[in-house]
Amino acid sequence: SQTIHQWPATLVQPVGxxxxxxxxxxxxxxxxxxxxxxxAGRGLQLxxxxxxxxxxxxxxxxxxxxxxxxxxxxxxxxxxLLLSDSGFYLCAWSVPPEAFFGQGTRLTVV
Amino acid sequence: GxxxxxxxxxxxxxxxxxxxxxxxxxxxxxxxxxxxxxxxGKGPQLIIDIxxxxxxxxxxxxxxxxxxxxxxxxxxxxxxxxxxSAVYFCAAADNYGQNFVFGPGTxxxxxx
Numbered sequence: 001s002q003t004i005h006q007w008p009a010t011l012v013q014p015v016g017x018x019x020x021x022x023x024x025x026x027x028x029x030x031x032x033x034x035x036x037x038x039x040a041g042r043g044l045q046l047x048x049x050x051x052x053x054x055x056x057x058x059x060x061x062x063x064x065x066x067x068x069x070x071x072x073x074x075x076x077x078x079x080x081l082l083l084s085d086s087g088f089y090l091c092a093w094s095v096p097p098e099a100f101f102g103q104g105t106r107l108t109v110v
Numbered sequence: 111g112x113x114x115x116x117x118x119x120x121x122x123x124x125x126x127x128x129x130x131x132x133x134x135x136x137x138x139x140x141x142x143x144x145x146x147x148x149x150x151g152k153g154p155q156l157i158i159d160i161x162x163x164x165x166x167x168x169x170x171x172x173x174x175x176x177x178x179x180x181x182x183x184x185x186x187x188x189x190x191x192x193x194x195s196a197v198y199f200c201a202a203a204d205n206y207g208q209n210f211v212f213g214p215g216t217x218x219x220x221x222x
């Protein structure tokens with residue numbers, strides 16, 4: 001069966017520090033991978049999606065970047081965090097059309 | 111591009127009553143309509159989905175209906191229980207999963 005791992009579960013980082021969130025998927029090949037952000041009490045904002053290794057599409061220009069170094073690995077990064085980067089970050093995988101989410105990372109920038 | 115609207119934004123029901131959440135979409139190319147349940151502090155979980163060649167699908171207390179002509183679909187929860195309290199998201203996508211758009215969510219509270 002397919003599973004998705006996302007870590008860490010919670011993270012507190014100072015303004016200006018770098019960020020690296022990792023997501024891996026098991027049990028499937030060549031999935032579409034996504035990063036979403038969710039502000040408190042709000043909906044799901046698509047940040048990046050990838051249909052293959054090294055292929056990244058950005059939906060919202062911002063302080064973040066994504067990379068897909070391996071088929072089932074998706075990384076969200078920032079060189080310098082802003083206060084506005086705080087939120088709940090969700091990784092998702094899809095073998096179209098079905099999509100499944102990880103458990104999320106709660107990021108607080110202080 | 112696709113636009114998905116969802117109503118109501120909040121919904122309170124008494125335990126045992128039914129709850130209905132409605133969504134509309136704009137892109138006639140969409141043919142896959144999933145529903146997700148998100149509990150506090152967790153990722154959204156797929157609870158039911160429907161494809162455009164089906165008008166209704168049921169799984170125990172949960173059912174989804176689709177009217178492709180009118181471009182709207184609904185989630186029905188019967189005999190609600192306190193553990194049904196969560197935020198529910200609808201979404202619309204095509205078969206290629208490259209046009210996956212979520213509604214803004216509905217916060218459902220089931221009162222004991």
